[in-house]
Amino acid sequence: MIKAISLRPIGYVVKGIPKKSKNNKISKYKYESSIKIYNEYIAGLEGLNEYSHIIIVYYLHLAEFKRLKGRPWGRKDMPEVGIFATRAPHRPNSIGVTVCELLEVMPPYIRVRGLDAWDNTPIIDIKPYDYYDIVKNPRVPSWFIKYWSEKSKERNYRGIAPWLGP
């Protein structure tokens, strides 16, 4: 059985979310980020612009894994759950997967909306978002719905699930 997996970044975030975003009014859901793809991989971007949304797989290089359980967003009003039941960055393998609106492909740059990553975050993969990624009415925990409702004002920027309401 495979014990270790080695990956090489295909690019990195050149303009990411400001680290102080928690303290000001920047919404990670509408923030426009730029990614730079290394020259050797640029040919792989052909045709990507035919999609409205992409899935970005990235390495949360500053996240530290500490515990297998925690409260989502570190909030005391949230229940303690397993790390695999959350999207928290500090995971056993600190891989992020985010659905983003694709704004522009202008090699070696890609501009997206909604990427929750800081400057210099290594990009591992880019995948097109297609119909198989859509679940119409997924069941989610009540604590997630609470968060979703709170964010209703700032989230409708990526074409995400507007019919689900606040």
Next chain:
Amino acid sequence: MIKAISLRPIGYVVKGIPKKSKNNKISKYKYESSIKIYNEYIAGLEGLNEYSHIIIVYYLHLAEFKRLKGRPWGRKDMPEVGIFATRAPHRPNSIGVTVCELLEVMPPYIRVRGLDAWDNTPIIDIKPYDYYDIVKNPRVPSWFIKYWSEKSKERNYRGIAPWLGP
């Protein structure tokens, strides 16, 4: 800048898609797979069962990356596009990301429907599928719509986008 990323599997596929699935009538979209999570990570599964769907991040350990362009599914009737505009397994970093229906969490096992992976595939991460993963009407290329239409009979097993039609 980070040059290499090292990951350790959190588990592996114990019952995956048969390798001969292309030659028989098994549909990867409805196939039920089992994953075994290593003991040290089991505590992280708590609360996962409150979700109907999960995102499985895995390492396509048998995929070989060869070219940055190719025809989707290796089909001659598909246009040649960049690897990042497809979900093909043979990528610069052979990471798979699949939305699956969660059937059962019975530690150390998880049963899912719709995982497109063979036996012994290393699992890198498990993430809950939530509302931020839903795009209502994503734009996709015409070649994808062609494939989608062909698969209309076998795909409606995971709660995926039934309203999109054949």
